[in-house]
Amino acid sequence: MKFRSVLLTALLGCAALFAVAQAQTVKPSGVSLRPATPGKFAQVSPVTVPATPSSRTPPESVQPGQVQPLAPGTLPAPRLPRLTLNPAIPEVQKIEYLGNGHIEVAGAVLTLTLDDQSRARALAGYVARRVLAAREQLDEVDVSVYDKASYGGFGGPLPLLTASVPRDRLDEFLDWSAGKGTYDRAWISTMPGVAPTRRPEPVRELTVNFLGSLADKAADAVHHTTAKVLGGVQGGLLYHGSARSTLSALTFDDAPHPMYEPLLLDILRRENVHATFFVIGRNARAYPYFVKDMVDQGHEVGNHTYHHVRLPPLPIADAVQELMSASQVIQGITGKPVRYFRPPGGDYTPATLRAAESLGLTTVFWTDDPGDFQNPGVRVLIERYTKTLRRGGIVLLHDNAPEMLQVLPTFLRLAQARRIELDTVGVLVGQSEAGKPDGGFPLSGRPVNVSASLTRPAARPSPKLVPVEVRLP
Ligand SMILES: [Zn+2]
Numbered sequence: 001m002k003f004r005s006v007l008l009t010a011l012l013g014c015a016a017l018f019a020v021a022q023a024q025t026v027k028p029s030g031v032s033l034r035p036a037t038p039g040k041f042a043q044v045s046p047v048t049v050p051a052t053p054s055s056r057t058p059p060e061s062v063q064p065g066q067v068q069p070l071a072p073g074t075l076p077a078p079r080l081p082r083l084t085l086n087p088a089i090p091e092v093q094k095i096e097y098l099g100n101g102h103i104e105v106a107g108a109v110l111t112l113t114l115d116d117q118s119r120a121r122a123l124a125g126y127v128a129r130r131v132l133a134a135r136e137q138l139d140e141v142d143v144s145v146y147d148k149a150s151y152g153g154f155g156g157p158l159p160l161l162t163a164s165v166p167r168d169r170l171d172e173f174l175d176w177s178a179g180k181g182t183y184d185r186a187w188i189s190t191m192p193g194v195a196p197t198r199r200p201e202p203v204r205e206l207t208v209n210f211l212g213s214l215a216d217k218a219a220d221a222v223h224h225t226t227a228k229v230l231g232g233v234q235g236g237l238l239y240h241g242s243a244r245s246t247l248s249a250l251t252f253d254d255a256p257h258p259m260y261e262p263l264l265l266d267i268l269r270r271e272n273v274h275a276t277f278f279v280i281g282r283n284a285r286a287y288p289y290f291v292k293d294m295v296d297q298g299h300e301v302g303n304h305t306y307h308h309v310r311l312p313p314l315p316i317a318d319a320v321q322e323l324m325s326a327s328q329v330i331q332g333i334t335g336k337p338v339r340y341f342r343p344p345g346g347d348y349t350p351a352t353l354r355a356a357e358s359l360g361l362t363t364v365f366w367t368d369d370p371g372d373f374q375n376p377g378v379r380v381l382i383e384r385y386t387k388t389l390r391r392g393g394i395v396l397l398h399d400n401a402p403e404m405l406q407v408l409p410t411f412l413r414l415a416q417a418r419r420i421e422l423d424t425v426g427v428l429v430g431q432s433e434a435g436k437p438d439g440g441f442p443l444s445g446r447p448v449n450v451s452a453s454l455t456r457p458a459a460r461p462s463p464k465l466v467p468v469e470v471r472l473p
Contacts, residue, residue, distance in 0.1 A: 075375040077402055085130050091123060093151075095131060100263040100405050102270065103139040106131050107259035111148035112160075117192055120145045120161040124186075125177025128165045140166045142258035144286075147192060154257075155308075158286045162187045162258065185289040198307040208346040208365050211312045216350055231392060233429055236357040238340075238364045241392040241428040248393040248420045249428040250275040251366065253304055253342060255399040256283055256290035264399055264408070265293055271412050274298045276425040277399065278342040278364075281306030281326030288333045295334045300424035302340035303327050303361055310345045311352040320355045327359060340364045340425050364425055366396035372404040381407045382414075391420055394428070 083095040083106060097106040108127050112119060124143045131141045145161040163186040165173045176183035210220045227234035231242050241247060255261060255277040268275060277294050279301055284291045294301055305311065306325040314322065327338040341361035343352065348363060356363050370384035381403055389395070395411070397404050415422050 075377075077375050080402070083131065083135055085134055089123075089127060089130065091145075092127060093146075096259065097135065097138065098259055098263060098402070098405070099137075100267055101409075103263065103266050104135075104137050105259050105262050106135070106138050106141040108141055108143045110143065110145045111151045112145065114147045114149065114160075114192060117147070117160050120188075121177045121179070124161055124163050125174045128163070128170060128173060128177075132165070132167055132170055138167065140164065140262055142262070144258055154283075158189055158191075158282060160189050160192045162286050164258070164262065164287075164289050187286060187288055189286075198309050209348070211347060211349050220350070233362050236353050236362055238362050238394075238425070238429065240367045240394055243390070243392040245392050245428070246419060246421050247423055247428050248368075248389065248391060248395060248415065249425045250395050250397070250422040251278060251302075251342070251364070251425060252276075252397050252399040253278045254283075254308065255279045255304075256287045256294075257400040258287055258290075260400040260405070261287070261290040261293070263405055265290075265297060265299075267405070267408050268299070269297055271409065273412055273422050274300070274424050274427070275422070276300040276302050276340060276364075278302040278304035278340070279326070279330060280304050280308045281322075281329045282308075284326070284333060285329045291330065291333045295336070300340070300426050301330050301334055301336075301338065302342060302364065302425065303330065303338050304342050305344055308344050310347045311343060311355075312347050312349045316351050316355060319352055320359070323356060323359050323361065327361070342366075362429075364394065367393035369396040372401035372407075373398045375401070375403055378403055378407050378410075382410055385411050386414060389414060389418065389420065391418075392428070394425065395422070 080096040080098055083097055085092065085095070089110075091110045091112050093109040093111055095106055095108045097104060099105075108131055110123060110127060112123065124145055128141050128143055132138055143161075143163045143165065144159045146159050147157065150157045163173060163183070165185065169183075169185070172181070173183055173186070175181045176186065210217060210224070212220065223235055223237065224239075227237040228239045231240050232238070241249065250273065252264065252275055255264075256279060274297075277291075277299055279291060281303070284301075291301055303323060303326045305322040306329070307322065309322060311319040311322060323341060330338050337360065339360065339362060341356045342364050346365065353363055367390065368385065368388035370381045370388070372381060385395075385407070389411075397408070412422065
């Protein structure tokens with residue numbers, strides 16, 4: 001079997017060398033979501049979702065990493081409903097809220113002057129109490145207090161203080177905010193007002209892009225094709241697991257995000273599904289309790305760089321630092337070594353691959369990317385997912401895409417209907433490596449006839465995003 005694998009690799013290498021002369025970019029198996037193919041999805045009628053904020057307004061206050069940025073030709077994210085306090089609190093910039101059909105979470109952004117930062121704890125407590133009192137449907141409020149002078153949104157300088165306050169822990173949080181006792185779901189910056197060395201890049205993982213010389217591309221084509229055909233970890237790369245396994249990996253990029261994270265984790269907990277979260281180091285640093293929640297719920301935490309930047313344009317020392325800083329933050333929170341890395345934007349070079357390997361990181365790509373960050377509408381997302389979901393695949397979603405929250409329960413049902421168990425990358429690799437060589441990987445998923453109907457959940461009406469219920473054949 002080993003000889004067959006080597007022979008297969010050699011043959012594939014010849015084919016790949018030929019192919020690279022014709023294609024400058026090698027893409028993974030699965031659907032391509034390049035803007036050149038919009039007609040494929042344009043036939044699908046947009047779906048009007050009841051009670052979803054319908055005005056797709058320009059994201060005037062959107063900062064990189066805050067809400068999904070725009071890819072060319074895609075729709076902006078719907079504006080989230082906002083909560084207004086009466087009387088107003090001058091330091092409150094905005095309070096948004098969102099539901100997942102089961103629970104509802106608010107995100108409150110506050111700014112105050114650096115000289116006034118000693119008030120941050122007390123102010124956070126006051127705002128949490130007022131927000132929860134103002135809307136009884138809320139199960140949690142997440143508070144982020146920023147320096148007013150340097151505030152640049154979610155991708156700007158880190159907050160001075162953050163806290164996650166479930167309603168049933170409000171009293172405990174109020175005690176802490178008054179200087180009494182401890183509270184494990186709060187974080188205070190040790191470097192207030194320090195600007196990030198890099199701005200998070202508004203790139204999303206659309207296609208895998210190898211960058212390098214023609215010789216590099218030829219070598220990568222061999223490497224890439226081998227990894228695609230054999231499956232499992234090949235030379236530091238992972239494109240998919242074994243098609244013979246019953247598993248597919250479920251992955252979420254760009255985590256953690258206040259407000260979205262508790263909603264997503266709640267869905268996964270209810271469905272008893274584990275996933276791999278590729279987290280941005282600086283976000284993990286400011287919201288460590290969400291990363292701890294991931295691990296406590298049995299999820300896996302991977303590296304998505306510290307600032308969410310593409311590594312190829314950076315000097316290699318800086319690229320290594322991006323990877324190392326993110327791994328250090330994650331390991332400091334989880335107490336576990338970080339094993340997997342997903343490159344922002346899908347961009348990589350031989351040097352970044354080696355850098356990741358030197359830090360014990362396998363570079364993980366994907367097979368199924370329904371493009372949740374493009375906000376194409378839930379019906380389009382379901383169609384795309386239906387076409388690409390496969391055994392041994394790797395599903396790519398983003399933790400802060402509102403439509404992802406709507407369709408995730410449907411995605412999970414589809415996987416169940418195909419008898420595909422969704423789990424972490426680590427579990428996928430463990431199973432795929434045990435079964436190597438697997439003799440190939442299907443280039444297209446088996447279609448499933450799905451009819452989607454949009455209905456409100458009966459249990460707990462929520463005025464926000466409503467999960468999509470799907471009748472499976
Ligand atoms: Zn990303």
